[in-house]
Amino acid sequence: MARILNSVLISILAFFGFLGVFALTGLRGSEGGTPGQTTIARVATQWAGASTDGSAIQVTLTLANPGSEPVQAIRINHELVVSGMTFDQATVPLTQSVPGGKQGTVTYMANLDSRFVATWWQAHTQNGESSRLAVRGDLLVREGNLERHLPFEWTSEWQGRTTDLLSGLADCPQETQDVCLQSTSAHWDQGKLQAEIVLRNAGSFDLQVAGGSVTLAFGPETVAMATVPRTDLPAQGTATFEVSLSFDDAAMSRWWPSHVSSCESSPAQANLAVQLQEWDGWDAGAMAWRSPPATLRTAFLCEAPA
Secondary structure (H helix, E strand, O other): OEEEEEEEEEOOOOOOOOOOOOOOOOOOOOOOOOOOOOEEEEEEEEEEEEEOOEEEEEEEEEEEEOOOOOEEEEEEEEEEEEOOEEEEEEEEEOOOEEOOOEEEEEEEEEEEEOOHHHHHHHHHHHOOOEEEEEEEEEEEEEEOOEEEEEEEEEEEEEEOOHHHHHOOOOOOOOOOOOEEEEEEEEEEEOOEEEEEEEEEEOOOOOEEEEEEEEEEEEOOEEEEEEEOOOEEEOOOEEEEEEEEEEEOHHHHHHHHHHHHHOOOEEEEEEEEEEEEEEOOOOEEEEEEEEOOOEEEEOOOOOOOOO
């Protein structure tokens, strides 16, 4: 997974205007600021827990107080938006203060409920495996007798490549067996993973693909599966079949906690198994193929290599 944007937009406006710990993302502080007024110098995010019941993101704001008097943080109005969907929106009362001439931090939790993984994945695949997360809000502080609102926003955006697991696989020709995998390709269609598979029969006898399965595993979980249809595989010819893999919401939910605990990284693999028959119905054996071991990465909070 390649992260294509991870930015922080911080502005200071004078009117009313959102698992163990694993990774801090890159960020950019606000620029300038009126002398004597508190600014948000930095916004940081990190995972703070994940289970099948939900996940939590710890958000830390670093405040810079250039004045001589302490500044009191009063409350945060915040929201957490993923791919245009709001998963958390709340007001959090605060008690922290920042001494004059110092920096201090304000921390709160943004939460993702148990529906998040299935809901996000559906939107992610329908958007061509593109996702965007935004943590934003408004921090209310008191400076002497004056209350001020400090808006903030932190975003990440990235692109996935799950289709690579089922694309470009081949092992033809084979020296020891007649049937081989000639090619595979995959694409998304309305949230379902469509795979086209071509088998070649280099032998002298007609065969049939009598059934089988295509599966996709994230970590230890089989998260998607499709049934291989009965297909003729003629001698010296090929058989082409298309399958549509549906994702299992419960399996995706079980996969997510370990994925987060590994800083959004999981082993991933595609598997193809077929049962062959001779033309008269006699069993001709079973064959199986696996994609090369790969790593599935997301980049909500953790950096993904290019």
